[in-house]
Amino acid sequence: MQLIKSVKSFLGFGEVKALTGSVTIQAHNQIYPTWDAWKNINVYRVIDDVYSVVNRLSSMAASVPMWGYKMGAKNETEDLDFDAPLAKFLRSITYVQRIELYKWLFINGEVFIYKEFLIGANAGVTKLHFLNPNFITIILSDTFPEQIVKYKYQDGSRGLDFILELEDVIFLRYLNPNNDVQKSWRGLSPINALAQRLTRLKSGMDVSVAQMQNGGTPGVLSLSDLPNNQQSASVVGAMKDNWSRFISNSDNKGAPFMQAGKMEYTAIGSPLADLSVADLANIDFKKICNAYQISDILFNSDSASTESNVVEMRQMAWTNAIIPNLVMVEDAFNQELVNHFNGSFMVKYDLSSIKDLQKSLKDTVDALAAAPVMIPNDVLEAMGYARSEDTTMDEPMIKTGYVTLSEITPIDPLED
Numbered sequence: 314m315q316l317i318k319s320v321k322s323f324l325g326f327g328e329v330k331a332l333t334g335s336v337t338i339q340a341h342n343q344i345y346p347t348w349d350a351w352k353n354i355n356v357y358r359v360i361d362d363v364y365s366v367v368n369r370l371s372s373m374a375a376s377v378p379m380w381g382y383k384m385g386a387k388n389e390t391e392d393l394d395f396d397a398p399l400a401k402f403l404r405s406i407t408y409v410q411r412i413e414l415y416k417w418l419f420i421n422g423e424v425f426i427y428k429e430f431l432i433g434a435n436a437g438v439t440k441l442h443f444l445n446p447n448f449i450t451i452i453l454s455d456t457f458p459e460q461i462v463k464y465k466y467q468d469g470s471r472g473l474d475f476i477l478e479l480e481d482v483i484f485l486r487y488l489n490p491n492n493d494v495q496k497s498w499r500g501l502s503p504i505n506a507l508a509q510r511l512t513r514l515k516s517g518m519d520v521s522v523a524q525m526q527n528g529g530t531p532g533v534l535s536l537s538d539l540p541n542n543q544q545s546a547s548v549v550g551a552m553k554d555n556w557s558r559f560i561s562n563s564d565n566k567g568a569p570f571m572q573a574g575k576m577e578y579t580a581i582g583s584p585l586a587d588l589s590v591a592d593l594a595n596i597d598f599k600k601i602c603n604a605y606q607i608s609d610i611l612f613n614s615d616s617a618s619t620e621s622n623v624v625e626m627r628q629m630a631w632t633n634a635i636i637p638n639l640v641m642v643e644d645a646f647n648q649e650l651v652n653h654f655n656g657s658f659m660v661k662y663d664l665s666s667i668k669d670l671q672k673s674l675k676d677t678v679d680a681l682a683a684a685p686v687m688i689p690n691d692v693l694e695a696m697g698y699a700r701s702e703d704t705t706m707d708e709p710m711i712k713t714g715y716v717t718l719s720e721i722t723p724i725d726p727l728e729d
Contacts, residue, residue: 344451344498353504367419375411384657423486423500438653503604514597532580606634627669
C-alpha cells in the first residue's frame with residue numbers, strides 16, 4: 314500500500330487535503346529534525362545515568378498489558394473475543410516492540426509509528442514500526458491554523474527518501490513551548506532540558522577518567538641537591554630505572570628504597586575528593602531523575618531509604634512518570650489505530666495489573682477485620698478467592714459485642 318502511495322505521490326496523482334486546498338511541499342513548510350535528535354540518541358548511548366533511567370522507565374511502561382474493547386450503542390464496553398482482529402493485533406505487539414516505543418519517547422520526547430497495511434480481502438493494519446525521529450521531516454499545510462499533512466522519511470546513508478502519508482503514521486510528542494516555530498513542532502525531550510547538567514556530568518567523568526588513566530600521580534619526587542639542567546638527565550634517568558626495578562620485585566615489598574642525595578616530594582593536582590567530582594555526580598543524577606519524575610532512591614542511591622519509602626517511590630514512579638505516558642499512547646491508538654478495524658472499538662491499558670499500585674493482602678485483611686459490618690463473599694473476593702454459591706455468604710454480618718446505651722444496666726452506687 315505504501316509503495317503504491319509513494320509512486321502516486323512521485324507521479325503527482327492525487328492531492329492531500331488540508332483545511333482548504335492542496336499542499337505544495339516547499340522548504341518553508343517542512344519541519345526538519347534538529348541536531349538535538351542525533352545528540353539525544355548519543356547521550357543515551359554513552360552516559361550511563363541517562364541510560365539507566367530511560368531503561369527503567371521504558372521497561373516498566375512496556376510491562377503493562379493493553380486490551381481491546383467493543384463499544385456499545387450507549388458507550389458501554391464489552392470484552393473482545395480472543396480471535397477478534399483487534400485482539401489478535403494487540404497480542405502481536407511484543408514486549409520488545411513496546412520497549413522500543415517508550416525508549417524513543419523518553420529519549421527524544423517524540424515517537425513516529427508507521428502502520429503497515431495489508432491490502433485485499435483482509436485489509437487492515439498488520440504491524441507497527443517505530444521510526445528513528447532523526448530521519449523524519451514533518452510537512453505542514455499552507456493554511457492557518459497549520460496542521461501536519463505528510464511526513465518525509467530521509468536516510469542518506471542508505472539512500473532512502475520517500476513520502477509517508479498522514480494516515481499511515483501515528484505521531485506522539487511532548488509539548489515544546491518554543492519561540493522557534495520549527496522546534497515547536499518537534500517533541501521536547503527531558504535530555505534537552507538537562508543539556509548543561511549533562512555537560513558538567515561528562516566533564517566530571519572526563520576528569521576522573523584522566524586521573525585514573527594517568528595512574529593518579531599524586532606528586533613529583535626530586536633530588537634537592539641536584540641541579541635541574543641537561544647534565545643531570547642521566548642521573549635522573551638512572552634513578553628512575555633503579556626505582557622501577559625495585560618496585561617491580563615482589564621481594565622488596567615493605568623494604569625502604571635507598572638512594573644517594575636529599576629527596577624532596579612535591580604534591581601536584583588534587584584528589585577526586587577535593588574536586589568534589591563524586592558529590593557533583595550524585596547531585597546531577599538526582600536532577601536527571603527529577604527531569605524524568607522518578608526518585609534516585611530506585612537506583613541504588615546512597616540516600617537514606619527504608620522499605621516503606623522505596624515502596625512509595627515506586628508508586629510515585631508509576632503515577633508521575635509512567636501512567637501519563639501510557640495515557641498518551643492509549644489516546645493516540647484510540648484516535649489513529651482502532652479506526653482501521655471494522656467496528657467501534659477502543660483500547661485501554663490494564664492498570665489493575667500493576668503490582669506496585671495494588672494494596673498488599675495484609676492491608677486488605679486488616680481493613681476488613683476493622684470493619685464493623687462485612688459480607689463473607691466480598692471478603693473472599695477481596696482476598697483473591699472465588700465467591701461462594703451459598704446464599705448466606707451474601708448476607709451482611711455484624712460483629713458481636715456492640716450494644717446500645719439503653720441496654721446497659723446501670724450499677725447501683727456503693728453504700729458507705
